[in-house]
Amino acid sequence: MKRILIAAAIAGAAALPAQSATTSNNFNVSTSLSSQCQATNSGSQTVDFGTYTAFQATPQAGTSVNLLFQCTRGFAPTSVAFDTVNGTAAGVGVLVGLQYSLSAGAASIVAGTAATTATIGTGDAVTYAVSGSMPANQAGACATSACGPTSHVRTLIVTF
Numbered sequence: 001m002k003r004i005l006i007a008a009a010i011a012g013a014a015a016l017p018a019q020s021a022t023t024s025n026n027f028n029v030s031t032s033l034s035s036q037c038q039a040t041n042s043g044s045q046t047v048d049f050g051t052y053t054a055f056q057a058t059p060q061a062g063t064s065v066n067l068l069f070q071c072t073r074g075f076a077p078t079s080v081a082f083d084t085v086n087g088t089a090a091g092v093g094v095l096v097g098l099q100y101s102l103s104a105g106a107a108s109i110v111a112g113t114a115a116t117t118a119t120i121g122t123g124d125a126v127t128y129a130v131s132g133s134m135p136a137n138q139a140g141a142c143a144t145s146a147c148g149p150t151s152h153v154r155t156l157i158v159t160f
Helices: 002-015
Strands: 037-039 065-071 079-082 092-095 098-104 108-110 124-134 156-159
Antiparallel strands (some): 037 065, 065 124, 079 156
């Protein structure tokens, strides 16, 4: 009889549905973001004035270059300025005795994409067109019939 009771007890226990339970607990997810912009041009960008003829009657325009930056979405730079060279004003310089000035156009901004659970968001693409000009009637400084090409590095400073 003991065997029958034990067998019945085991059979009864096997017939009972398994019991499961869940519980939950809330928590926060947080972060801080330091917004920034970074230069993204690859290769050398050159404002090229071509050949200037001494005492020419018209100003000489340089080619325009686009300087590219990637910024945190919605975080636009507040201002731009040029570096100074040899004590000149910002955006002014001298090459082979020829004075030039640089200018930067307004920022062109292409909005990035928002991050989702499936994708990583992208930053805003910010572009500044930089151009230059040389005034007319300059003598230059060259001991031969032709000098150049001559160049130096300039910097566009973006404040954000």
